[in-house]
Amino acid sequence: MASIDPETLLRDLFDVAVEVADPMQSLARFLPPRPAGRVVVIGAGKASARMAEAVEAEWGPCEGLVITRYGYARLCQGIEIVEAAHPVPDQAGVTATKRMIALMEGLGDEDFVLALISGGASSLLVAPLGEITLSEKQAVNQGLLASGAPIQKMNVVRKHLSRVKGGQLAAAVYPARMLTLMISDVPGDDMAMIGSGPTVGDASTAADALAILEDWDISVPPSVSAALAQGSQVIAPGDLRLSRVTNQIYAAPKQSLDAAEARARSLGFDVVRLGNDLEGEARDVAKEHAQLALATQAKLMPGDPPVVILSGGELTVTRRGDGNGGPNAEYCLALALALNSAPNLWALACDTDGVDGGDEVAGARIGPNTLKKAENLSVDPDKSLIENDSHEFFMQIGGQIVTGPTLTNVNDFRAILVYPITS
Template sequence: MTPATPLDPAPFLRRLFDRAVEVADPMRSLARFLPDRPAGRVVVIGAGKASARMAEAVEAEWGPCEGLVITRYGYGRPCRGIRIVEAAHPVPDAAGAAATAQMLDLLAGLGDGDFVLALISGGASALLVAPVAGVTLAEKQAVNAALLASGAPISAMNVVRKHLSRVKGGQLAAAAYPARMLALMISDVPGDDPAFIGSGPTVGDATTPADAAQVLQRWSVPVPASVPEALLRSGVIPPCDPRLSRVENVIYAAPAQSLAAAAELAEAASCEVRLLGDRLEGEAREVAAEQAALARQIKAGLTPADKPVLLLSGGELTVTRTGDGIGGPNAEFCLALALALDGAVGIHAIACDTDGVDGAAEVAGAVIGPDTLGLAKAAGLDAATALQRNDAHSFFAAVGGQVVTGPTLTNVNDFRAVLILPD
C-alpha cells in the first residue's frame, strides 16, 4: 500500500479507526465461529448494538432462523427469519421491556434436544429490560441514567444492573434450560470478562446484592426508594448453578484484535507503534492529561530522521458528569488532550467509540490537531469552559472536529490514537 503522508494526519487517523471497526464487523468475523447448524429446533436470541448485524451474519451461513434480537434504534438489519426489534440505549425504554418479555416467552418450554444461539454485544445491558420485582421501568431508567452520570466504571455499573434484573447475570441462559446454548459475544469491556459483556445474561455471576449496594454508595448514585429492598430479591445465577451446565460462552471479537489491525496499517505507513493497552479505564480528562504528557516527552526526543510515533489504546473511559453540555468520553478525552497539548506542533489524535455513538450523541468521537484551540478561539469558543460543562460534542461541532460514522453495526469499545510527527 502507499504509505500515508505525515502531512495529512487527520485522514490517516480516520483510516486507522475505520480499519479497527472493519475487522470487528460480524459479517467478516462471525462465520468461522459458527458450528454446523444443529439438527432439531434452533432458536436465535440476542441483544446489543451489534446483535442485528450478528443475526444477519448467522442467516448468511445457516439460512432463515427462528428467533428474536434486540438492538439500538437505527441499528436494525434485514433478516429473513429472525425478528429484529429496535429499542433505546443507553437508557432503556418500553420497547426493550416488551421485546425482552417476548424473548423469555420464546425460551419457555424448550427441551434438552433444542439449541439456542445467543448473540451478545455491548449495549445489551440497556436493551434487555426486565426489572426485578418491585422496580418499575421508570425507576430502572432513573437508576441507569444516574449510573451513567456517576463516573463509575462499566464493571461497577453492571453489578448494579444485574441485581436489578430478571435476565442479566446468567438469568437469560437459565430461562432456556435444559436446551443447549452457545453464546457468541463481541467484547466491549476492559479485560474481556464475559460476565460483564452486556451484564452477562448467559454467564453465572458471583457478586452479591451487598456488592451492588456498595457500588451505589461508593459512587454516590441516587436511586429510587424501592431499589435497596429490591436488590435483596436478586435472582442472579451463581456460576455453579446446574442450569448453566449446558451453556458455552465464546468471545469471538475483542478490542485487542482491532488495535492490532490498526497497528499493522500504521506500521505499513512507516510508523513506530506503541500500544498502551486495550483495557484503559478512568476519567477521560485524566487519561488525556497522562497521554499528553507522554506525547510531549516523545516529541522532545524525536529527530527529523525518526519515524512518526503512534500511541494506540483501547478500553472504556468514563465521565463524571457535572455540567449541562452534550458530550461523551471520547470527545471529552480529545478536548482535554487538546487543552493539555496547548497547540504542540506535530501532535494529532483521534478518539472514537467503535459503535459510532459516544455517550448519548450520534457522534463517534473527535479528531484534534495543533490548530484545534486556534480554531476554537476564532469561533469565539473557550475550550476550558466547554470541558467544564462536559460540552465536548458541541465544541467539536463548532470547530469541525467531529467524527460521524452512523451505525457501525459492531462494538469493540473505544479507540484512541495519538500521532507524533518528527519536525
Template sequence: MMQSPDPSVFLRALFDRAIEVADPMRSLMAHLPARPSGRVIVVGAGKASARMAEAVGSAWGPCEGLVITRYGHERPLQGIEVVSASHPVPDAAGEAATGRMLDLLAGLTEDDFVLALISGGASALLVAPVPGVTLADKQAVNAALLASGAPISAMNTVRKHLSRVKGGQLAATAYPARMLALMISDVPGDDPAVIGSGPTVGEPSSSAAAGVILERWGIQVPDSVRRALAGATDVVPPGDPRLSRVQNRVVAAPAQSLAAAAEQARAVGYRVRILGDALEGEARDVARTMAAEALMLQRSVGPEPLVLLSGGELTVTRRGNGVGGPNAEFALALAVALGGSPGIHAIACDTDGVDGAAEVAGAVIGPDTLARSRGLGLDPWAALERNDAHGFFAALGSQVVTGPTLTNVNDFRAILIMGN
C-alpha cells in the same frame, strides 16, 4: 521515503480499519459452527446483535428467533425478528421485547439449541426489572449510573441484581436446551460476565455488593431499588446446573482492532506503541496523562513518526449541562493539555459510532485545534467544564460521524507524534 499521509486522513483510516475487523460479518463467521439439527432458536441483544444475526442468516439460512438492537441499528433478516429499543436508557419497547424473549426460551427441551448473540448495549436493551421495580425506576438508575463516572463493571453489577434476565438468568430460562453464546466485547478485560451484564454467565456477587457500589459512587436511586437490593436476588451463581449446557465465546474484542490498526500504521513506515486495550478512568484525567507522555516521547521521535494506540472504556462524571461523551471529552481535554504543541494529532472515537449523548463517534484534534477555536470565539476550557465536548467539536467541524457501525469493541484512540 514514503510520503507521509495527511494526519487527519491517516488517523481516520486507522479507526475505519479497527471497525472493519470487528464487523460481525467477518469476526463471527470463524466461530460459527455448522447449523445443528433439530430446533434452533436465535436470540440476542446489543448494538451489534442485528448485524450478528445477519451473519448467522447468511451461513445458516432463515432461523427462528428474536434480537433487540438500538434504534437505527436494524438489519433486514429472514425469520429472526428484529426489535428496536432505546439505549443507553431503556424504554418500554425493550421491556416488552425482553418479556417475549424470555417466553420464547421457556419450556425448551434438551434436544433444542439456542444461539445467543450478545454485544455492547445489551445491558440497556435487555429490560426485565425484578418484582417491585418499575421501568421508570430502572430508567432512573441507568441515568444515574451513566452520570456517576463508575466503571462499566460496577454499573453492570448493579444492573444484574435489578434484572430477571442478566447475570445468567437468560441461560437459566433456556435450560435444559444447549446454548452457544457468541459475544462481541466492549468491556475492559473482555470478561463474558461483564459483556451485556452477562445474561448467559454466572454471577458470584451478592445484592449487598450492588448496594455498596451505589454508596461508593454516590448514586441516588428510588426507594424501590434499595428495597430490592436489601434481599437476595435471582442472579445465577457460577456452577449452577442451569448453566451446565452453556458455552460462552468472545468472537471480537478491542485487542484485535488495535492490532489491525497497528499493522496498517506500520505499513506506511510509522512506529507503533499499543498502550493497552483495557484502559479505564475519567476521560479528562487519562487525557492529561497521555498528553504528558506524548510530549515526553516527542523529544526522541526521529524521522519515523510514532503512533500511540489504546482502547478500553473511559467514563465521564457529569458536572455540566453540555452534550458530550467519553471520547469527545478525552479529545478536548487532550487538546487543552497539549496546548497547541506542534506535530501531535489524535483521534478518539467509539467503535459503535455513538459517543455518549450524541450520534457522533468522536473527534479529531491537531496542533491548530485551540487556535481555530479561539478564532471562532470558542472557549475550550469552559466547554470542558460544562461537559460540552460535542458542542465544541461540532462548531469546529472536527467531529467524526460514521452512523451506526453495526459493531462495538469500545473506545479507539490513536495519537500521532511527529518530530518538531
C-alpha cells in the same frame, strides 16, 4: 515514507479497527454446523442485528428475536429484529424482553439456542426486578451513567436489578443447549460483564450492588432498596442451569488494535501500544497521554519515523455540567488543552459503535490548530470542558467524527500521531 494527511491517516486507522470487528467479516468461522432439530437465535446489543445477519448468511433463515439500538436494525430472513433505546432503556426494550423470555418457554434438551450478545445489551434487555418500575430503572441507569463509575461497577448493579441478566437468560433456556457468541466491549474481556452477562454466572451479591450505589453516591427509590434487600436472582457460576451453556468471545478490542497497528507499521510508522483495556476519567487519562506524546516527540530526531500511540478500553465521564458530550470527545478536548497547540501532533478518539455517550457522534479529532480554530470562532475550550460540553465544542469547530451505525462494538479507539519537529 509517502506523505499522508494526518487526519486522513487517523480516520483510516479507526476504519480498519472497526472493519475487522464487523460480524459479517468475523463471525462465520466461530459458528458450528447448523444443529439438527429446533434452533432458536436470540440476542441483544448494538452489534446483535448485524450478528444475526451474519448467522443467517451461514445457516439460512432462523427462528428468533434480537434486540438492538434504534437505527441499528438489519434485514434478516427469519430472525425478528426489534429496536429499543440505549443507553437508557425504554418500554420497547421491556416488551421485547418479555417476548424473548416467552420464546424460551418449553425448550427441551434436544433444542439449541444461539445467543448473540454485544455491548449495549445491558440497556436493551429490560426486565426490572420485583416492584421496580421502568421509570425507576431509567432513573438508576441515568444516575450510574452520570456518576463516573467504571462499567464493571455499573453492570454489577444492573444485574441485581434485573430478571434476565447475570446468567438468568441462560437459566430460562435450560435444559436446551446454548452457545453464546459475544463481542467484547469491556476492559479485560470479562464475559460476565459484556452486556451484564445474561448467559454467564456471577458470584457478586445484592449487598455488593448496594455498596456500589452507596460508594458512588447514587440515590435510588425505595423499590430498588427493597428489591436488593430481599436478594436478587443472579445465577451462581456453578448452577446446574448453566451446565449446558458455552460462552465464547469471538471479537475483542485487541484484534482491532492489532489491525490498526499493522496498518500503521505498513505505512512506516512506529507504534506504541498502551493497552486494550484502559480505564479512568477521560480528562485525566488525556493529560497523561499528552505528557507521553510530548515526551515521545522530544526524543524524535528529524528523519526518524513518526510514532502512533494506540489505546483501547472504556473511559468514563463524571457529569459536572449540563453540556452535551461523551468520553471520547471529552478526552480529545482535554488532550487539546493539555497539548496547548504543540506542533506536529494529531489525535482521534472514537467509540467503535459510532456512539460516544448517548449521541449519534462517534468521537472527535484534534490537531495543532484546534485551539486556534476555537479562538477564531469565540468558542471557549476550558468552559466547554467544565460543562462537559465536548460534543458542542467539536461541532462548532468542525472536529466531530460522525460514522452512523457501525454495527459492531469493541469499545473505544484512540490514536495519537507524533511527528518529529523539523525546525
